[in-house]
Amino acid sequence: MAILAVLIHLLYHREFADAAIPNDCFAATAASTGENALPKMVCLTFDDGPSTNTQPILKILAEEKVPATFFVCAQDINQEYLPLVRTIAQQGHQVAMHSASHRYAKIYQSTDAFWQDIKALRQALEPYLSLEDLTWLRFPGGSTNTVSSKYGGSGIMQSLKAQTEEKGWHWIDWNVCGEDATASHPNAEKILHNIQEDAAEHTTCVVLLHDTKATDQTVEALPSIIDWFRQEGYTFCTVEQMVQLQSGGE
Ligand SMILES: [Zn+2]
Incomplete structure (x- = not known):
């Protein structure tokens, strides 16, 4: 175990040492390929739920014994599914913050507006889990999105990233994208193909998928996505576990 932790630590710093970002933050373009036999890790991440598609995803993850x-989010549209966050946490997955409203024009109007939205999200989740465990955040559109500047000015993402770290929280993007929530509504086969294409470049993969009511093809694709990463020799972990492993913790 100790050796594995050290190797993962090396891998982590090897992959991200050149990126001008803090070690606990990934950018879409930050990672590069390790050419030797260091352990490969994959974090499956699901954004914008819970929804009607969350339970089927949890079922597959349980069958495959894969953490995610x-x-x-806590929007009007997914209110009735919010209690599922308790199940998600109880099944050993990580619950993390995305947004209450997910409306760019609202949340990116100012840093205050953004934190108001996160406060609303935490309040909505409070009945179902311990808020102390909610320390990870993914910015809607990612940390390098440019749409936010239209509403909150060009420096808003920089300010939000700095403020997240001041709170002692962490943020993370992704480096592999299923493109499962795009307007073209890709089928399961295409989602798997998108992932294979992106993942080929990385030994540590943070895979962006979605569990909204529109992404039933993600559910369809999930068993083959898991199979493929397994065949390629990746270990599955949550974002938190990945960072704990890389820092040598248990
Ligand atoms: Zn989102």
């Missing part, structure tokens, strides 16, 4: 991370 859910960056959740």
Whole structure:
């Protein structure tokens, strides 16, 4: 175990040492390929749920014994599914923050507006889990999105990233994208193909998927996505576990 932790630590710093970002933050373009036999890790992440598609995803993850991370929302549209965050946490997955409203024009109007939205999200989740465990965040659109500047000015993402770290929280993007929530509504086969294409470049993969009511093809694709990463020799972990492993913790 100790050796594995050290190797993962090396891998982590090897992959991200060149990126001008803090070690606990990934950017879409940050990782590069390790050419030797260091352990490969994959974090499956699901954004914008919970929804009607969350339970089927949990069922597959349980059958496959694969942990995942859910960056959740608390919108009017998914109110009735919010209690599922308790189940998600109880089944050993990580629940993390995404946004209450997910409306760019609202949340990116100012840093205050953004934190108001996160406060609303935490309040909505409070009945179902311990808020102390909610320390990871994924910015809607990612940390390098440019749409936010239209509403909150060009420096808003920089400010939000700094403020997240000041709170002692962490943020994370992704480096592999299923493109499962795009307007073209890709089928399961295409989602798997998108992932295979992106993942080929990385020994540590943070995979962006979605569990909204529109992404039933993600559910369809999930068993083959898991199979493929397994065949390629990746270990599945939550975002939190990945960072604990890389820092040498248990
Ligand atoms: Zn989102």
